[in-house]
Amino acid sequence: MDSCRDIDTLMTPVADNEATxxxxxxxxxxxxxxxxxxxxxxxxxxxxxxVHERAxxxxxxxxxxxxxxxxxxxxxxxxxxxxxLPLLSGAGWPMALAATLVLAVxxxxxxxxxxxxxxxxxxxxxxxHLKCFTLFEEPAGLAPAxxxxxxxxxxxxxxxxxxxxxxxGLTLVGGRRCLYxxxxxxxxxxxxxAVRVSLFVLPTGTKLSQTDLDVLGHSAVAFTRGGRTWxxxxxxxxxxxxxxxxxxxxxxx
Amino acid sequence: xxxxxxxxxxxALVDRLFAAALRLTRNEADAQDLVQDTYLxxxxxxxxxxxxxxxxxxxxxxxxxxxxxxxxxxxxxPIDADSEAVEQAPDDRHAAANPEELLLRETxxxxxxxxxxxxxxxxxxxxxxxxxxxxxxxxxxGIVGVPIGTVMSRISRGRRALYDDLVARSGDYARRAGAGxxxxxxxx
Numbered sequence: 001m002d003s004c005r006d007i008d009t010l011m012t013p014v015a016d017n018e019a020t021x022x023x024x025x026x027x028x029x030x031x032x033x034x035x036x037x038x039x040x041x042x043x044x045x046x047x048x049x050x051v052h053e054r055a056x057x058x059x060x061x062x063x064x065x066x067x068x069x070x071x072x073x074x075x076x077x078x079x080x081x082x083x084x085l086p087l088l089s090g091a092g093w094p095m096a097l098a099a100t101l102v103l104a105v106x107x108x109x110x111x112x113x114x115x116x117x118x119x120x121x122x123x124x125x126x127x128x129h130l131k132c133f134t135l136f137e138e139p140a141g142l143a144p145a146x147x148x149x150x151x152x153x154x155x156x157x158x159x160x161x162x163x164x165x166x167x168x169g170l171t172l173v174g175g176r177r178c179l180y181x182x183x184x185x186x187x188x189x190x191x192x193x194a195v196r197v198s199l200f201v202l203p204t205g206t207k208l209s210q211t212d213l214d215v216l217g218h219s220a221v222a223f224t225r226g227g228r229t230w231x232x233x234x235x236x237x238x239x240x241x242x243x244x245x246x247x248x249x250x251x252x253x
Numbered sequence: 254x255x256x257x258x259x260x261x262x263x264x265a266l267v268d269r270l271f272a273a274a275l276r277l278t279r280n281e282a283d284a285q286d287l288v289q290d291t292y293l294x295x296x297x298x299x300x301x302x303x304x305x306x307x308x309x310x311x312x313x314x315x316x317x318x319x320x321x322x323x324x325x326x327x328x329x330x331p332i333d334a335d336s337e338a339v340e341q342a343p344d345d346r347h348a349a350a351n352p353e354e355l356l357l358r359e360t361x362x363x364x365x366x367x368x369x370x371x372x373x374x375x376x377x378x379x380x381x382x383x384x385x386x387x388x389x390x391x392x393x394x395g396i397v398g399v400p401i402g403t404v405m406s407r408i409s410r411g412r413r414a415l416y417d418d419l420v421a422r423s424g425d426y427a428r429r430a431g432a433g434x435x436x437x438x439x440x441x
Binding site: 008009011012013015016018038039040042043044046047048049050051052053054055057058059060061062063066067069070071073074076077 | 260272288289292299354356357369381383390405411419
């Protein structure tokens with residue numbers, strides 16, 4: 001008969017069905033004669049079966065948002081490439097899209113069933129605001145004329161960017177196109193000190209039934225300018241948001 | 254590999270990587286950092302990944318290495334059971350406290366998690382990669398960077414320690430619950 005030591009190293013492959021038939025026979029022959037080894041084999045099989053059977057419960061789900069944060073690391077992974085194309089770069093699209101989908105799912109979970117479509121749109125814009133500032137802010141700032149030309153050349157979005165808001169302390173720090181609302185939404189990123197401000201330009205014909213919205217801790221003010229609906233959004237009190245919107249040329253409507 | 258496809262396939266593993274990270278770190282915040290760092294490294298070195306090979310194994314290898322690096326950076330020993338003392342400690346298998354063979358099928362999930370977490374890290378990782386992730390011994394050897402014989406020995410010791418721990422827990426439970434408390438581990 002094999003020694004206990006010889007058998008010991010074979011127990012794991014036998015429990016895992018990875019042993020040869022000959023090895024299995026050796027182990028089983030030994031186990032019939034040796035109670036301590038029999039107990040070890042039993043322990044190994046029981047533990048294996050239990051963990052195996054509970055694998056689904058043990059794995060579970062990653063926390064909400066972790067996936068989006070992991071997706072966002074792709075932008076960090078290739079910072080040099082992004083800086084070469086600071087504006088409306090195509091390089092970030094698949095990741096941005098993935099992140100949008102994740103956030104859209106979160107948004108839908110929160111607002112998908114509410115009857116108020118303006119609020120659902122505002123929720124989507126807020127999620128986009130959070131995502132794009134994390135991924136695409138250009139700390140050095142951008143020239144409005146450059147952004148305006150790029151939006152038209154790359155995406156056919158023909159809008160006139162507000163000018164003169166520097167006086168209100170607003171700096172343009174990014175420009176993107178976001179894909180929802182059956183078309184393309186221009187997303188302009190501004191900084192006002194520590195406050196991140198987004199200005200969204202909705203596709204022609206899209207109107208919101210509400211102009212003042214509070215969603216997910218952010219305030220949004222919608223206004224009409226050049227025949228389109230614009231939405232200014234930030235994590236700021238509503239009164240401050242109104243002031244920011246008027247700096248973008250909003251007139252009371 | 255097309256970057257979008259790589260990203261999609263890699264991100265599909267986030268739940269599994271997070272669960273493994275949680276077992277490695279035993280702390281949710283650290284596990285999140287570990288997974289995020291793992292993805293950052295994966296995207297940085299995605300050019301080295303050969304399409305058609307095992308992406309899951311590749312990601313788990315990065316997770317393992319990132320974990321070791323984080324531990325080193327924080328001045329902790331990477332994996333306690335990597336020390337020769339633990340690896341070569343005499344097996345106390347014939348001194349098992351429980352002469353009877355108990356079944357574990359009624360173990361509560363919380364007890365299982367606690368028992369897993371109390372295993373030495375190297376055993377816990379080996380058991381997890383084998384019994385939850387169902388990697389082959391060869392794949393685990395590649396992920397963890399140890400010979401196959403060591404992988405098998407870690408799995409074996411990990412499972413036995415897990416069994417002993419769960420039996421002890423069920424005994425405690427039985428004592429606490431009185432005569433009726435035996436339901437979770439039936440005697441054969």
